[in-house]
Amino acid sequence: MADETLARRVPWIALALSFFSAGVGHIYCGRMSKGLVLYFAWILVPLGMIAAAVLPRSSWTLTMFILLPALTVVGIYVYAAFDAWQIASRDRSGIALRDYNRVSVYVLLIAIHMVYPMGLMAGVRGLVYEAFVIPTASMSPTIQRGDRILVRKLLARPYRPRRGELVVFRNPEPKGAEVFVKRVVAVAGDRVELRDDQVWINGEQLERSPVPTELRQHLGRQPAGNVWQEINDGGRYLVAYETDDERPAHAEAVATTVPEHHVYMLGDNRNLSKDSRHFGPIHLRDIIGNVDYNYWPAGTWSRFGMLQPPLP
Amino acid sequence: MTDELYREWLEARRRISPPETLADQIMQAAERQGAELPVDWRRRLVCRMENSPAARWAFCGSALAVGCLPFLFLAHFAKLVSF
Numbered sequence: 015m016a017d018e019t020l021a022r023r024v025p026w027i028a029l030a031l032s033f034f035s036a037g038v039g040h041i042y043c044g045r046m047s048k049g050l051v052l053y054f055a056w057i058l059v060p061l062g063m064i065a066a067a068v069l070p071r072s073s074w075t076l077t078m079f080i081l082l083p084a085l086t087v088v089g090i091y092v093y094a095a096f097d098a099w100q101i102a103s104r105d106r107s108g109i110a111l112r113d114y115n116r117v118s119v120y121v122l123l124i125a126i127h128m129v130y131p132m133g134l135m136a137g138v139r140g141l142v143y144e145a146f147v148i149p150t151a152s153m154s155p156t157i158q159r160g161d162r163i164l165v166r167k168l169l170a171r172p173y174r175p176r177r178g179e180l181v182v183f184r185n186p187e188p189k190g191a192e193v194f195v196k197r198v199v200a201v202a203g204d205r206v207e208l209r210d211d212q213v214w215i216n217g218e219q220l221e222r223s224p225v226p227t228e229l230r231q232h233l234g235r236q237p238a239g240n241v242w243q244e245i246n247d248g249g250r251y252l253v254a255y256e257t258d259d260e261r262p263a264h265a266e267a268v269a270t271t272v273p274e275h276h277v278y279m280l281g282d283n284r285n286l287s288k289d290s291r292h293f294g295p296i297h298l299r300d301i302i303g304n305v306d307y308n309y310w311p312a313g314t315w316s317r318f319g320m321l322q323p324p325l326p
Numbered sequence: 327m328t329d330e331l332y333r334e335w336l337e338a339r340r341r342i343s344p345p346e347t348l349a350d351q352i353m354q355a356a357e358r359q360g361a362e363l364p365v366d367w368r369r370r371l372v373c374r375m376e377n378s379p380a381a382r383w384a385f386c387g388s389a390l391a392v393g394c395l396p397f398l399f400l401a402h403f404a405k406l407v408s409f
Binding site: 033146 | 368372376382385386389390392393395396397399400403404405406
């Protein structure tokens with residue numbers, strides 16, 4: 015039953031409640047509908063991410079469905095605080111108290127708000143997208159040290175990776191990094207041969223062409239060695255053959271057939287990468303997801319978004 | 327005419343000297359007002375905080391710090407901060 019007592023709303027309390035949780039300041043001021051809309055604004059983030067996971071990959075999708083909702087939630091938080099303060103300052107005569115105008119309701123809403131955005135984020139990280147920071151140059155020039163990538167975990171079942179895809183998988187060895195990001199160069203049943211810096215799949219050498227230096231300078235920090243554009247199963251990507259004093263070129267020839275339910279992985283920086291040449295083909299169950307976006311490139315923003323080389 | 331009445335009333339008031347107990351009466355009135363503070367401890371706390379800018383700043387600052395925790399988690403999710 016509504017209590018018709020007029021009660022003055024204190025602006026700093028409205029502001030503090032909004033700081034605790036967007037929307038609660040409005041509910042305190044008797045603006046229930048608007049308060050609930052602001053309160054549940056966090057849902058935009060997982061909804062945007064789910065939409066991005068099912069839509070075709072593009073820089074536009076990344077911006078509109080992943081980055082914009084996150085920024086919108088921040089904007090809504092700031093707006094809600096300012097607006098709640100304004101409403102409480104304006105309503106000098108007070109408001110008619112409702113059933114929900116109770117301290118216990120505000121405390122409950124704030125307590126829920128401490129949990130539900132984090133739950134949503136944890137759910138997104140576990141099921142939809144997970145972010146990773148790249149600590150090494152083993153995937154240079156495509157992904158460079160310091161890049162932040164988004165890995166899509168929402169995969170078709172049964173998942174059958176294609177040649178040329180970038181994937182993140184669990185390290186099959188007990189020591190070293192927990193996860194690796196590499197490129198699938200061969201799938202189950204393929205015969206892979208590696209010799210003299212070249213890759214053969216099922217007896218056919220992968221087509222490749224050198225990338226001119228004048229084009230490479232637009233792609234951020236680039237490896238010192240030769241850079242090639244390789245074509246595998248119709249997909250184009252850059253590979254490098256960089257060497258340094260500590261790690262000489264991987265000279266050992268490889269010839270193997272990829273077993274069922276496995277894929278063969280190589281790093282794009284072929285000479286500085288620990289990959290299937292060291293630990294063998296990777297079982298599909300160890301794959302965590304597909305690399306969709308480079309949302310925070312190191313060095314230059316010209317590599318923002320997609321992981322395809324911007325080359326002719 | 328109104329001004330004349332007002333002047334007369336003012337003169338009459340000036341002729342009256344204040345009672346000797348005026349100070350006591352004021353003190354008692356102040357005490358009564360103090361006793362009228364809300365019984366509910368939360369309302370009393372709000373009344374006290376309304377009179378203390380430092381307490382208001384501290385409360386709003388704490389609210390901001392707590393309210394920003396989900397954003398901190400979002401930044402952690404995006405690998406912008408690590409903890």
